[in-house]
Amino acid sequence: MIHCYKFKGNNIVLDINSGAVHVVSDLVYRILSPHSDKADMGDGRPCASGVGPETAGGRPGASDAGPETAGGRSGASGADPETAGGRPGASGALTAPLPLPQGLSGRYPAHEIDEALSEIAGLIDAGMLFSDDSQVSHDMLEGRGAVIKALCLHAAHDCNMSCAYCFADEGAFTGEKSLLPAETGRMAIDFLLEQSGDRRNLEIDFFGGEPLMNFEVIKALVAYGREREKLFGKNIRFTITTNGLLLGPEKEAFINEHMDNVILSIDGRPEINDAMRKTRGGSGTYSLIIDNLLRFGQNRGGRFYARGTFTRHNLDFSRDVKHLAELGFRNVSIEPVVAPGAMDFAIGDGDLPRIFDEYDKLAELYIEYARRGEQFAFFHFNMDLSGGPCVIKRVCGCGAGTEYVAISPEGDIYPCHQFVGEEGYRLGNLHELAAQGGFSNPLYGFFNHAHIYSKGECAACWAKFYCSGGCHANALHMNGDILKPYGVGCALERKRVECAIGIQAELAG
């Protein structure tokens, strides 16, 4: 499978199964783009954007073996039939000769066509075009073993804000307001250590509600974790997600010393933030948090993100990212709201073209900062094309319900933070494990099987190795089927990946 698209004048060809990325000439693009994946982008645009009627045989699938058929692996053309390459088969590998679009010889000199065909054939032989996916086996997909390495630890099921889009029911997660008791927190840390097998690096994210409402317990749990990790030979990375209202000198010093990463919640421009992120009394929160967040950022030694949410009410969210960047936040993540379609702020299919335009604007901003030599990172555009995750990470996804779980203040264990409070997804309770003889995840097989090769739409999608199949919770909540990804999320992900790779192509040029 290949995916062809245009980005800021660059002709980009992705070889999906190998991960190779090529920037190609117009001629090569005309030859390859008819063989791009057939899915659209979610807004009706064909994937191989830029392939227009003027391109002979240019529509995907329109070309067929004609007078010109794509050149041999040697690249020879001339009087001989131009045969080379082959068509992509079901696995993405070539099984038949690759036809040339009609009319090329009238547009390009023969030696240029030969040259293009020779280079294409060379990449096919090198496994960098139309490669197969033989590197992925069933044992890799489902035989990894039940190891838990990451916790979303709900320090507080209570919040000092009242955000309109909150999936956590203003912190309570459909239950009673509560704070994580220290003893339950210690049990959670021991649970993680005991379930982590041979993994050394473990993660605990203090989440809520607003976790700083339970700061003393967090301090105690970090100390406990530091003590226990030594006994187990592990390295626990603590992180925290906070709205910033309660930040102050003591908390900031503690966070700076102990937290590997910090997520600061803010939506962007004051009026945008205040439309959704309100106090319990209904007032906007921007003026209450901004000095805290800026001070924290200036003093922060390690990683942190300014993380916001955009909704249908601020589809011009590139301006919010720009606002945050201009304030000095160098790592920014703005996420689409996930909400039922009945909500007035929910994002729908009809919003996609506008959102795609905004991602293009964000890409421009990213490139501007890079060319000025200034640090600025938009979370979804960070991509290490020379390395990045191994293939198994890319096919098995976020790990929710297998290697990642969330634990509530009551000690209930869920597949991830988005399932907290849903009885059908409760995997157990820390306080009951001893009597039950230990932990056995009743939904392990259900989540372990939900990899990209089990999802028909993912298997056929060019972006599968970049997104890894999407969010399980979104699939279940929006479609009622863990194997049916949330379509709007898929469309946005494909666009973000196109931008992320396009940025690198532009900067490499």
Added chain:
Amino acid sequence: MKQIKTIAKPTLKTTKGKGCGECQTSCQSACKTSCTVANQECENTKRR
């Protein structure tokens, strides 16, 4: 090559196997609601 510039090698072909699992869980990094995996860092010191 004159007509094709390769800006990323076929990295997925060099990472067979079950992986070491030492990398960060993607949802813990900054999103919490969507899923991008390709922007995560590999922490396999043997691979790097």
